[in-house]
Amino acid sequence: MLEKCGFEQNVIRGYQVFLRNRQRELMYFSKHVFGNILLIRLLVALALSVILFAYFNPKSISAAREGTLTKPFIRVSPVILNITLSPGKSYEYDLKVDNLLSSPLPVRAVLDNFEPTDEDNSAQTQISPLVSWITYDPKDMIIPAKTQKIIHLKVNIPSRVPVGGYYATLYLEPVLPSQRTAQTTSIHTRIGVIMLANIGVPGLTRQAEIIQFSFDKWLYEKGPVKLTFRTKNLSLYHFSAKPFVILKPLFGPARKLEIEEKIILPGKSRNWTKDLELPDYWHGLYKATLAVSVGNGQQIIRSTYIFGLPFNKLAIFIGLIVLFLFVIRRRKNWKKFFRTLFHP
């Protein structure tokens, strides 16, 4: 990159010399030559200067560098396999791996235990027999430039296996050329393909529980309202929990706020923290109802109450009342004052 900069500076210097020569020629022509030749040379010099300035503009160089700096080199799909399996059966899946580089890319595939993120997104290793039921091919491959390779996955489920959720991760490790010869700190990458399998057919009834539903305060002057809730999966299967909150004032229409979905693994709980914006006319008692949809149209529901009190508006209102009462109580004095003022 530095060499390229040096080259560009040399070209710019050369161009400056070129322009100086043109200026000398112009002076010569102004003294000795008249007519069309002068005009043509002037126009050519002008056109060249415009083209060269545009090409060697420092901003253009900077943009080009940024574009090439952050180029991704590997694409994997699907990156989440959310599947339902049956005991005693075999299943096959294809994983597509794309080399986006213009040179061959060695890639190693490694099957490992699943590391589910906890409520705070910290990862914990979970050992699952699903790893031993999966075979895949190839394990090591060299993907030619700008092409795609398929990894074939085969899942053989034993005939006698407890129903429930089973999980694994297939890591894809690209091996970049400089990693093999690194004399200093080398940087490795891995892309994890998550496999979430429910074995057996989950029942229509999902068992889940809202174990926390709270706001940081019970009295708000204005938004945002900080909402925290946690939901625990009490069933053997994982499912996607889809929450929404309904804020219902004593009078007036309710407001429904949708919140992002998360998959909850068996026995695990997930945490949501949201800042909810409030309407401008926020005051009075509100019933906040949290409904978490756990699939098949089922919801688990919990409610609480929060109070909206606009202190500023209230203070102005009370001030006006006090002023009004003061005026009323002192009306005799005011009458005297006005009488004195207008009829001295």
Next chain:
Amino acid sequence: MMVIQLLLTFVLIVTPFFPVLAGPTSTTYELKEYGFGSGGTEGTNSTNYSLFGIGGEIDADKLNSTSYTSENGLTYTLQVNTPAAPTFTNPGTNYDRLKYVIDNGGNPTDAQFLLAISKDNFVSTQFVQTDNTVGTGQVWQTYAQWGGASGAYVTGLLENTSYSLKVKARQGNYTESPYSAVASVSTSVPSLTFGIDSAAVTFTNLGPGNSYTDTTKSTVLTTSTNAYNGYIIYGRDTAVLTSGANTIVNFASPNSAPTVWSGIGFGYTTDDNNLSGGTADRFTNGGAKYAGFGTSTPGDPVADHTATILTPVSNEVFNITYRVTADSVTTLPGTYTTTVVYVVVPTY
């Protein structure tokens, strides 16, 4: 004898007040005259027109033309307008949800709609539920409750699968319309694209000239995905910086509580100001804060995208900047190396 006379008298007086029943009756009404029709006659055609008879019997065949249907034996004067086919799309190339916008067919605002969905062209049919998941129970909601003109996303779908959607309407009893035409669209495949700008970092030689410190080296992480819950990139090193038997320790502050740099060690900071695993802007608030890598798998979060992804994230860039400071007395000369591993996984 006396008893017989009394009975005859009672019969003569009371009998005229009893009704004579000729046809089927209910408690209140009697059908005086009735008969059975023979049903309509089907299909009288000319070149330009087709006259359909009315099916007079409940089990008569339904008569259809391209545009109209004559239902069996019933008059549908109260029937609501049949909605047009819903708009059913996958604008964000999502793999587990599809967007629908239903047509209200010019029906009143209190008309209700039923959304039938199928992944086998209605060989088996399920219905969109109030929470927009798919279930077996029929759910009728108003146009506004189904998202109105903005529509909504039906969720919990299978990846890489074609789904069909059709809608019918009603406004009270006996007003149900036929189903609309069917709209179909497929879910996508969840994908993740990842890259780093360099596979190695070479620190400047540490010495008195740079106060035994280099803060100029970094790694650029670039990610693209359509995974609904985004992704997390974990970082760790396989060991401390090592040169034979000599080492430079990892910076002491943990990822959950990074600090302003002080002392010696090898650490990093990230420009992700909304990072999971602790206070969101803990690495960026009030200037760069540093943490040391851990060696346990999968590592600590160094960059992520935690917001819901409805439109795919394309080439999202985060910078991890390293810092190494050696001790001028205790750190012995040598080439110190280690391996830093970045693991990117979709958030589920």
